[in-house]
Amino acid sequence: MTHLLAEDRTATLEDWLEGREPAHLSTNAGTPLVAFQAWRAFKEAFAPELIAQAFEETSAALKRPIRRAIDPFGGSGTTALASQFLGAFPTTIEVNPYLADLIEAKLTSYNAVELLDDYAALLKRIEDDRSETLFPGAPITFVAPGKQGRYIFSLDVARRLAGVRNAIMAVGNLAHRRLFRVLLAPVSLAVSNVVVSGKGRRYRPHWEERQASADEVVSMFDAAFVQAVYDIQRFRNRQNLSFKLLRGDARVLTPCEGDFDVAIFSPPYPNSFDYTDVYNVELWVCGYLDSSEANRTLRLQTLRSHVQIKRDYDVGDIESQTLKKVASALNEVRPLLWNATIPDMVTAYFADMRTIMQRLHSSLISGGRAYLVVGDSRYNGVQVPVADILAEIAGSIGFRKLADEPFRSMRASPQQGGRQELLETLLTLERA
Numbered sequence: 001m002t003h004l005l006a007e008d009r010t011a012t013l014e015d016w017l018e019g020r021e022p023a024h025l026s027t028n029a030g031t032p033l034v035a036f037q038a039w040r041a042f043k044e045a046f047a048p049e050l051i052a053q054a055f056e057e058t059s060a061a062l063k064r065p066i067r068r069a070i071d072p073f074g075g076s077g078t079t080a081l082a083s084q085f086l087g088a089f090p091t092t093i094e095v096n097p098y099l100a101d102l103i104e105a106k107l108t109s110y111n112a113v114e115l116l117d118d119y120a121a122l123l124k125r126i127e128d129d130r131s132e133t134l135f136p137g138a139p140i141t142f143v144a145p146g147k148q149g150r151y152i153f154s155l156d157v158a159r160r161l162a163g164v165r166n167a168i169m170a171v172g173n174l175a176h177r178r179l180f181r182v183l184l185a186p187v188s189l190a191v192s193n194v195v196v197s198g199k200g201r202r203y204r205p206h207w208e209e210r211q212a213s214a215d216e217v218v219s220m221f222d223a224a225f226v227q228a229v230y231d232i233q234r235f236r237n238r239q240n241l242s243f244k245l246l247r248g249d250a251r252v253l254t255p256c257e258g259d260f261d262v263a264i265f266s267p268p269y270p271n272s273f274d275y276t277d278v279y280n281v282e283l284w285v286c287g288y289l290d291s292s293e294a295n296r297t298l299r300l301q302t303l304r305s306h307v308q309i310k311r312d313y314d315v316g317d318i319e320s321q322t323l324k325k326v327a328s329a330l331n332e333v334r335p336l337l338w339n340a341t342i343p344d345m346v347t348a349y350f351a352d353m354r355t356i357m358q359r360l361h362s363s364l365i366s367g368g369r370a371y372l373v374v375g376d377s378r379y380n381g382v383q384v385p386v387a388d389i390l391a392e393i394a395g396s397i398g399f400r401k402l403a404d405e406p407f408r409s410m411r412a413s414p415q416q417g418g419r420q421e422l423l424e425t426l427l428t429l430e431r432a
Contacts, residue, residue: 011235013052013085035231036106039224040186042076046373050426051082051264054371058262061430062367068258070363071265072250072356077103079264080243087239091260093246093253095301097288098185098279100247105179107243110232118176119225122167126218129162137291138284150203152192152281160214161188161285164221169287183224185282191216192281200277249301251355258363266373267303267356270349270384272342274299274306304348313344315351319396323350323389326382333380342379354393361397361431370399370429373407376422387425399429 016035034048055066066088071079074094080103083090090107094100135142135158143158144151153161164184171177191212194201204210246253250267268275276283276298283289289298299309330343337343360370377384391401407424 009237010239011085011237012239013048013082016082016085016235017048035235036081037076037078038227039106039182039231040076040102046078046266048078048082050371050373051079052086054262054264054369055083055086055088057428058369061369062261062365066261068260070255070258070260070263070360072254072263072360073265073267074103074245075099075266077106080245081106084238084240084243085235088261089240089242089244091244091246091255091258093248093250095247095249095298096276096279096283097247097298098182098282098286100245101178101288102182102185104245105175105182107245108175108179109236109241110175110179112229112233114173115176115179115229115232118171118173119180122171122180123218123222125167125170126160127163127167128156128159128214129166130159131162134158134162135284135287137289137294142284152194154193154211156214157191157212157217160217161191164217165286179228180225181286183228184221185286187217187220187224188285189281190220194281196278196281200273201280251303251352254356254359255363256359260360260364261368263360263364263368263370265371267353268305269375269377270305270346270386271375271377272305272307272339272345272379274302274308276302277308303352304345305352307339307341307345313341313348315348318347318350318354318393320350320389320392322385322392323347326384326389329382330379333382336380346377346379346384350389350393353390354397357390357394357399357429358397361399364431366431368431369402370394370431372427372429373424374427375424378422385423387423387427390427391429394429398432400432402428402430404428 051069055069059066066086068091069079069083069088070091072093074080074092076099077092080090080092084107092103094103141147141150142152144153144155146152161184165181168177168180168184171180189196193207193211194203276295283295289295296309300311304311304313327343327347330337330346334340334343357370364370372390374386374390376386387404391404395401403426405426405428407426
């Protein structure tokens with residue numbers, strides 16, 4: 001630790017990516033080798049090199065360095081963190097409270113000595129939680145005996161996790177408490193009986209015979225802290241250490257005015273799946289959710305990209321001939337769809353995206369650019385070409401399409417009607 005405390009040179013984006021395996025811009029392959037990104041794995045996140053590409057292209061067009069960047073869907077925080085390395089001031093919006101904390105923990109500067117002192121005191125406070133309700137409001141399947149013999153955590157592991165969480169919440173320094181909390185989150189998943197993918201969670205093979213022990217909770221938490229401190233200290237001298245984080249619904253919080261040079265983001269895809277489910281374990285274990293109503297409220301603050309809760313799908317007229325054709329085709333197959341509201345959800349999704357793009361158009365400078373990583377969907381044979389539709393909507397708002405580059409192909413989910421591949425695209429827009 002001593003040599004890191006003494007290091008005072010400016011950390012560059014190349015330093016951050018040092019040791020990374022070559023990766024396609026659309027993926028986070030090799031991410032465990034990249035500082036900060038190992039704090040929580042994001043398989044589908046785009047690579048930091050995409051932000052560098054966007055900065056380089058936009059800077060060349062503006063004939064000056066990028067000063068301000070915005071990401072309405074913060075996710076893993078890649079856009080904001082890379083912006084700091086590249087010397088720009090990032091503004092990030094994130095509705096998921098766990099992910100918002102994760103982003104802020106990565107972007108924050110720390111006093112290493114004070115952080116280590118708080119961590120040592122935290123370890124001394126850890127005691128197993130013996131209360132009857134370890135994770136208030138969580139489903140019955142969270143803790144053994146669960147339901148019909150299925151549960152996510154054994155009782156011993158659950159008590160230890162809750163004990164660590166309680167010790168964390170007693171930390172007085174808010175920034176330190178936030179960091180410890182987000183480091184516990186992936187540990188909770190690692191010691192659970194489930195694995196999580198982009199489509200939700202499933203039980204591990206032979207989980208009944210391969211359950212984690214309570215002792216692994218603290219050992220994994222300790223390893224996560226050591227890695228985090230290494231990242232924090234090694235890259236504490238990024239070119240810009242300032243940032244702005246907005247917590248909540250991007251449809252409401254995306255600024256309607258400002259002087260942003262570039263927007264770089266990947267919104268949820270209209271694939272009928274609620275992405276909050278991916279983080280369900282972490283949200284409940286770390287206390288971000290404490291009731292079913294809190295869970296519903298969070299879902300309602302996300303884009304209308306899924307049909308897992310009942311919601312209003314009313315929209316006005318949307319200027320896209322391609323969307324009109326898609327909506328008509330989806331209505332024809334409505335009786336054959338696994339959920340009859342899918343056609344309404346798809347149209348509402350684009351209405352929400354229109355709102356985001358309208359706000360971005362007002363807050364980007366003239367000549368500023370928006371880089372969107374988006375993915376297609378398919379329902380009962382009806383293709384939803386997301387990039388094409390968004391380009392038409394953007395044109396009606398006042399954006400000019402500069403490029404739409406294929407990124408990779410994705411495999412369709414069974415709910416989307418098959419195993420054929422779907423296209424993911426980088427859509428580049430310029431504000432006139």
